[in-house]
């Protein structure tokens with residue numbers, strides 16, 4: 001990236017942060033901009049999937065956690081959280097519990113079981129006709 005582009009990106013990120021903080025203030029979710037730590041990304045609540053009475057995260061900050069399956073320490077970054085809650089529309093009460101590789105294993109296993117169930121149902125349906 002050229003220094004010029006880098007400067008523009010930094011300015012855009014700063015503006016995004018300011019406007020997100022302004023919306024949180026307007027919505028009465030925070031009383032002061034100081035409630036959003038400097039190393040956190042302020043949340044855009046209108047982009048989250050609200051899930052009823054759950055109180056939504058007001059900002060995203062790197063979270064260190066231990067994988068439920070292999071016990072490895074991993075960081076769920078602020079950027080990953082923003083993607084998860086605002087773009088993938090993950091439920092606001094959901095938290096990362098597995099590391100990247102265990103998550104993939106878990107997902108593959110779920111897909112495999114779903115496929116076996118589908119085949120089983122197809123076979124059964126074919127046998128009944």
Ligand SMILES: [Zn+2]
Nearest residue numbers: 067070099102
């Ligand atoms: Zn793991």
